[in-house]
Amino acid sequence: MTATLLVVVAFLMVPVVLTFVGSFASEWSGVVPSGFVTLQNWREVLGLAASIGSQRSMGWDTLFSLGGVTVAVPSELLFSVGLALGGVFINLLVGVPIAYAVARYEFRGDEWVNAISVLPLVPGVILGVAFLRAYPNLSGTSFGLIVGYSLLKAPFMVMAVRSEFESMPLRRLEESARSLGASWPRTFLTVIVPNARSGIVSGAIICWTLAAAEFNFSYIVWAKGTQPLALFLQRHISNSSFTKAAAAVSMFFCIIVAITVLLQQVGSRGFDTRG
Amino acid sequence: MATPGDHPDGTGSRLQASVDALGGLVDAILDPTTERDRERRRIVALCAPFTALLAIAGAYPLAEVFRISVSAEQYRSVGFSLQAYETLVTDPYYRTVAFNSIWLAGGTTLASVGLAIPIAHALEKYDLPGEDVLVTLVSFPISLPGIVAAFMILVLLGNNGLVTNVVAVLTGREPIDLAIAVSAPGLFVAFCYSMIPRATLILRGTYAEVDHAAEEAAQSLGATPWQTFRHVTLPQIRPGITGALILTFRTGLAIFGTLIVIQTVVVWTLQISRELSTGYDIQVAGAMATVYFLFTFAFTALGLRYTDAEVGL
Numbered sequence: 001m002t003a004t005l006l007v008v009v010a011f012l013m014v015p016v017v018l019t020f021v022g023s024f025a026s027e028w029s030g031v032v033p034s035g036f037v038t039l040q041n042w043r044e045v046l047g048l049a050a051s052i053g054s055q056r057s058m059g060w061d062t063l064f065s066l067g068g069v070t071v072a073v074p075s076e077l078l079f080s081v082g083l084a085l086g087g088v089f090i091n092l093l094v095g096v097p098i099a100y101a102v103a104r105y106e107f108r109g110d111e112w113v114n115a116i117s118v119l120p121l122v123p124g125v126i127l128g129v130a131f132l133r134a135y136p137n138l139s140g141t142s143f144g145l146i147v148g149y150s151l152l153k154a155p156f157m158v159m160a161v162r163s164e165f166e167s168m169p170l171r172r173l174e175e176s177a178r179s180l181g182a183s184w185p186r187t188f189l190t191v192i193v194p195n196a197r198s199g200i201v202s203g204a205i206i207c208w209t210l211a212a213a214e215f216n217f218s219y220i221v222w223a224k225g226t227q228p229l230a231l232f233l234q235r236h237i238s239n240s241s242f243t244k245a246a247a248a249v250s251m252f253f254c255i256i257v258a259i260t261v262l263l264q265q266v267g268s269r270g271f272d273t274r275g
Numbered sequence: 276m277a278t279p280g281d282h283p284d285g286t287g288s289r290l291q292a293s294v295d296a297l298g299g300l301v302d303a304i305l306d307p308t309t310e311r312d313r314e315r316r317r318i319v320a321l322c323a324p325f326t327a328l329l330a331i332a333g334a335y336p337l338a339e340v341f342r343i344s345v346s347a348e349q350y351r352s353v354g355f356s357l358q359a360y361e362t363l364v365t366d367p368y369y370r371t372v373a374f375n376s377i378w379l380a381g382g383t384t385l386a387s388v389g390l391a392i393p394i395a396h397a398l399e400k401y402d403l404p405g406e407d408v409l410v411t412l413v414s415f416p417i418s419l420p421g422i423v424a425a426f427m428i429l430v431l432l433g434n435n436g437l438v439t440n441v442v443a444v445l446t447g448r449e450p451i452d453l454a455i456a457v458s459a460p461g462l463f464v465a466f467c468y469s470m471i472p473r474a475t476l477i478l479r480g481t482y483a484e485v486d487h488a489a490e491e492a493a494q495s496l497g498a499t500p501w502q503t504f505r506h507v508t509l510p511q512i513r514p515g516i517t518g519a520l521i522l523t524f525r526t527g528l529a530i531f532g533t534l535i536v537i538q539t540v541v542v543w544t545l546q547i548s549r550e551l552s553t554g555y556d557i558q559v560a561g562a563m564a565t566v567y568f569l570f571t572f573a574f575t576a577l578g579l580r581y582t583d584a585e586v587g588l
Contacts, residue, residue: 001397008394008471009412015427016415018437028435094324101321105314117325119575121333123529125544126564130336133343133557151332154325184317209418215532216421220548230532234422237536242435249426256418 016253023247041247045236046074077255080229083142084211087149088157091207094150095157096193096200102158103165104174117158124152128220140223148221149211156210157203164199168192209256229255337568344561359562369546369563376542379459380527383466384474387527388519390467391474392512396504398475399482410479416472421465421532428465428537432456459540465533474523481515521578525571543567 022028026038095117101107102114122130127148131139138144173195177187193200215230222231229252236248303312304319339352347354363369397403398410416424431438433456443450455461485508493503531544538545543563550560 001393002401002403004390004393005397005403005409005413008390009409011431012416012468012472013412014437015430018430019426022430090328094328097321097323098325101318105318107315107318113322115579116329120525120529121329122337122564122568122571123531123544125529125531125547126340126567127333127336129547129551129557129560129564130340131332132551133561134336134339147328147332151328154328158325184313206418213418213420213423215535216529216544219532219535220551230420230422233420234532234535237422237426245426246430249423252423256415 019246020250020253022243023250025243028242028246041244042251044244045247045251075226076229076232079142079226080212083145083149083228084208086142086146087153087211088204088207090146090150091154091157092200092204095154095203096161096196099158099161099165100170100188100192103162104170118155118162120152120155124148124214124216124218125220127152128217131217131221139221144221145218145228148217149214152214152217153207153210156206160203160206161196161199164196165192168195212255213252337564340561341565344558344565346558349556349558359558360566362559363562363566372541372543372546375540376528376544379463379466379540379542380524380530383463383470383527384520384524386463387467387470387474387523388478388516390471391478391519392516394471394475395478395482396508399479399485413472413475416468417476419469421469421530421534422536424468425465425533425536427468428461429456432461432464457537457539462533462537462540465537466527466530469530469533470523470526473526474519477519477522478512478515481512481519485511517578521575525575528567528571 023041024037024039026036026040098113098117102110102117121127128139131144131148135144139148170192173191174184174187177191178184182191213230214228215234218228218231219234222228227235233248233252236245240248300315303309304316307313307316342352344359345355345357346352347356347358394413398406398413403409419427430436432454433439434451434454436454436456439450439454439456442448442453446453456465489511490503490507493507494500498506529544530542531548534540534542534545535548541549544567547560547563547567550556550563
């Protein structure tokens with residue numbers, strides 16, 4: 001059993017490590033990459049060095065200018081971060097209440113509500129086709145992408161928040177707050193939700209990462225303009241040299257790791273100051 | 276729709292009764308008087324945002340897709356025609372595509388869940404050093420999209436892939452002949468790369484609920500580890516395994532990005548994208564989307580209804 005575990009971990013992780021190492025090599029035509037250490041691949045992917053055609057790298061957008069100092073960020077990165085955050089925002093609005101309904105109350109059809117909210121309705125490709133047909137003008141825009149992401153990733157939010165709710169003494173919390181004079185909406189917003197923060201934060205992290213990495217839906221509906229990150233990755237994997245594709249993929253690894261750590265930190269500190 | 280005259284009176288009054296009941300429910304929600312009514316109103320309010328998103332982003336677009344798939348004209352939803360479905364049924368090409376989808380998703384599901392059982396067992400039952408790290412490493416690929424999984428397989432099994440070259444050195448053959456990344460087996464491995472971590476996540480949840488006392492009792496009564504697993508642990512995790520099979524199979528059918536990078540086997544999702552990119556045949560694409568939706572809905576519903584499957588994390 002342990003051997004299987006170790007073999008599978010190696011199968012999953014060896015290519016990740018090799019890709020990361022390879023992204024700093026100038027050549028990777030043999031078995032192992034060679035010509036260390038160069039940052040050229042990273043520079044080209046991030047748009048710091050000139051590149052052309054389908055291997056084109058990221059553009060840069062000015063984030064803000066302050067007293068002559070201009071802070072710019074790669075536009076594809078910023079775009080995807082924003083889209084994924086928008087998706088998470090909608091997920092919070094729709095996911096937390098329904099998770100509470102399923103965890104707290106018993107009502108006719110609650111099994112169905114539960115199943116529908118935690119099972120992914122359709123895969124990204126199908127939803128993409130549906131969006132193209134139903135909202136031809138809206139589907140390729142940022143708003144269309146955000147709405148699509150939020151529907152695709154909602155089950156993960158509901159699951160994370162629901163399991164948190166299920167571990168809480170909901171009825172007791174609600175009744176104490178009500179007996180102290182709080183209205184029901186107030187109880188829900190100021191007692192129940194803050195108490196479930198760890199589940200909500202982990203749900204938000206999962207949804208964010210999955211939305212930032214979304215490819216299938218984006219591929220079908222995206223038409224023009226700044227590309228979501230996953231499409232940018234695909235362009236590099238299909239068109240660029242192996243080392244450069246490795247740099248693009250490694251950059252993505254870094255983002256996933258960094259955001260996960262960051263959101264965990266914010267989640268455990270930011271909310272605590274209130275309670 | 277049937278007119279009232281078609282029905283015997285009994286049905287009509289029952290219909291009337293349920294309309295009244297519905298009206299009563301609406302009244303209760305808008306102007307609750309009892310605590311029970313207030314609770315109902317809360318449940319409706321809590322479910323409303325999700326329902327709105329589901330209707331706007333899910334149900335309406337899917338209905339539109341279904342509408343165009345039975346339209347008599349290609350780009351406008353008018354009339355009724357089953358032309359697109361006829362194409363799907365009669366053209367042997369689509370049968371091959373459907374067959375490809377089923378065996379690829381089915382095979383990788385069996386392999387992934389088969390591997391996930393010992394992994395989850397090892398993670399949950401043994402006190403391994405660095406267990407948290409192992410859990411993180413196994414879970415990491417869940418957030419990788421299919422295109423990245425495909426790239427990982429190119430790194431391992433491509434022309435200058437690591438495994439390819441190790442095998443080439445061992446057997447003395449040319450790496451070019453051994454590279455299987457861009458082939459059906461390579462695709463199979465790439466699917467597993469995405470699906471093993473997901474199956475493991477589901478089964479770890481199942482294992483967390485296993486009754487340890489019963490296992491310890493079996494052990495102390497002299498059962499071997501295998502006997503304990505076979506007769507005590509397995510019956511407890513079986514619903515979880517069935518649930519994992521259903522969910523992983525759904526994941527396998529939905530994979531698309533991997534196929535964009537490794538285009539060797541045409542499956543249902545890839546074909547839908549091709550219908551749109553070559554000639555924008557929205558009708559056939561819509562029909563394929565409808566068939567996909569009905570198929571996954573049907574087998575999930577039947578799977579959950581007629582097996583002891585438990586779905587959840």
